[in-house]
Amino acid sequence: MKRIATNMPVTDMQFHLRRHEDNMSNIQKKIGTGSRIQRLRDDPIGAAHAARYDSFITRLNRFETNTQVAMKHFDNTHDYLANEIMPITHRIRELAVNAANGTNTPDDLRIMALEVNELLKEMVSVSNALGPDTRQVFAGDKVFTQPFRIVEGTVQGGGETMITAVEYRGAGPSRKVEIGDNMFLDLDLGGGEAFWAERMQIYSTTDATDYRVQEPGAFFIDGVEINVSVGDTLPAIVAKINDSPAPVKAYIDPTSRGLVLEGTNAHLIRAEDRVGGATVLRDLGIIAGNMENNAPNWSADARVYGGSIFDMVIRLRDGMLRGDHEFIGSQGIAGMELVVNNVAYRMADVSSRKERAEFAWMRITQQIPNVTDMLGRETGIDLAQTITEMKMSQVAQQAALQAAAKILPMSLLDFLR
Numbered sequence: 314m315k316r317i318a319t320n321m322p323v324t325d326m327q328f329h330l331r332r333h334e335d336n337m338s339n340i341q342k343k344i345g346t347g348s349r350i351q352r353l354r355d356d357p358i359g360a361a362h363a364a365r366y367d368s369f370i371t372r373l374n375r376f377e378t379n380t381q382v383a384m385k386h387f388d389n390t391h392d393y394l395a396n397e398i399m400p401i402t403h404r405i406r407e408l409a410v411n412a413a414n415g416t417n418t419p420d421d422l423r424i425m426a427l428e429v430n431e432l433l434k435e436m437v438s439v440s441n442a443l444g445p446d447t448r449q450v451f452a453g454d455k456v457f458t459q460p461f462r463i464v465e466g467t468v469q470g471g472g473e474t475m476i477t478a479v480e481y482r483g484a485g486p487s488r489k490v491e492i493g494d495n496m497f498l499d500l501d502l503g504g505g506e507a508f509w510a511e512r513m514q515i516y517s518t519t520d521a522t523d524y525r526v527q528e529p530g531a532f533f534i535d536g537v538e539i540n541v542s543v544g545d546t547l548p549a550i551v552a553k554i555n556d557s558p559a560p561v562k563a564y565i566d567p568t569s570r571g572l573v574l575e576g577t578n579a580h581l582i583r584a585e586d587r588v589g590g591a592t593v594l595r596d597l598g599i600i601a602g603n604m605e606n607n608a609p610n611w612s613a614d615a616r617v618y619g620g621s622i623f624d625m626v627i628r629l630r631d632g633m634l635r636g637d638h639e640f641i642g643s644q645g646i647a648g649m650e651l652v653v654n655n656v657a658y659r660m661a662d663v664s665s666r667k668e669r670a671e672f673a674w675m676r677i678t679q680q681i682p683n684v685t686d687m688l689g690r691e692t693g694i695d696l697a698q699t700i701t702e703m704k705m706s707q708v709a710q711q712a713a714l715q716a717a718a719k720i721l722p723m724s725l726l727d728f729l730r
Contacts, residue, residue: 326713337706366688372494373681379490380674383500387667389444390451390502394660397439398507401432402656405626406649412633413642422641423470426633430475433626437461437479440508453503454488460504461623470634479623481505481581487536492673498666505581507659510651513582513619515611517571519598521547530590534559534574535583541593547572550593572597576619579655622652 448456466477487501526545537559554563560577601612625648632640
């Protein structure tokens with residue numbers, strides 16, 4: 314037999330009133346947040362979809378910021394090349410054409426050489442320029458390392474201290490910026506690319522006919538990792554280099570039977586062995602060790618060809634100081650043509666990267682509102698319907714309270730009146 318206690322109506326009424334209050338609280342949260350999903354149990358499938366949409370929107374916002382940073386960086390890099398380096402190279406080429414005229418006296422050529430030397434200093438200053446973020450523009454991923462260092466000394470016919478060499482101390486691989494899921498864009502134009510004139514060639518004089526890799530390992534060519542296995546021969550290594558995306562062509566020198574590396578475009582070839590494991594490039598006589606102070610460390614026995622734009626300008630200036638019209642008219646002008654061509658090519662490269670960043674930015678700015686709308690459809694509320702539910706809940710609670718006031722037993726206070 315069910316026992317009926319006097320406190321049961323009170324307990325039941327409190328339970329139902331709390332349910333009304335909880336329901337009203339949930340409706341108020343929905344109105345306040347604009348989301349119909351306050352807890353996972355409200356709609357497990359909808360909550361899962363919403364979490365994915367929200368995560369995607371967060372990534373899209375990050376990608377949008379990345380593309381904007383990339384576009385500004387490319388603008389800054391292009392400005393240095395187009396407004397600083399290109400006018401200087403055109404002026405130096407103009408001086409070279411004038412100097413090739415056999416009517417110029419040695420004094421005339423010396424005056425031209427002094428102007429070329431000053432223009433060379435300005436070129437080096439631009440190559441070490443800082444961006445708005447106080448980082449080196451042309452230092453690749455070594456953004457706090459000055460990429461080029463001037464070496465000064467005496468030059469025959471100069472009569473004063475001049476630049477004798479410009480050493481490269483900078484960029485490693487380019488930094489990459491993510492502009493989409495698994496979509497990356499090369500951000501930097503390193504000094505080894507922007508300020509190079511000739512395609513490099515590195516000839517090893519080490520006979521590698523009987524060479525075999527003794528332990529597994531890897532080496533890097535222009536930042537591209539190339540793995541080797543035990544027993545790999547020189548032809549196998551050459552094939553792996555040529556199959557890699559590195560901008561280098563490898564072959565075997567028929568005379569020395571050694572490895573030859575040749576750039577497919579004008580840039581500084583970076584080569585080093587991975588720490589630990591096989592020392593392939595050292596064994597083959599390409600390098601003497603890994604890059605020290607970010608500078609190439611070619612083997613002393615290797616023959617290295619291909620210079621920077623600074624090398625071309627220094628050769629031209631020295632030819633002017635010697636009064637060598639024939640050199641100026643042939644190799645001097647030809648060297649400056651290489652300089653102009655490479656700077657123009659790098660300007661086009663930067664412009665194409667910026668264009669890709671712009672297309673990515675337009676795609677992202679279209680995706681963000683679309684995904685936001687999808688998130689809203691998944692979690693959003695019908696405001697009119699929700700307000701109606703709120704009013705209905707309030708009416709139900711008021712009715713429950715009024716009924717409780719009439720039905721519940723009198724309290725001790727009622728007897729004291």
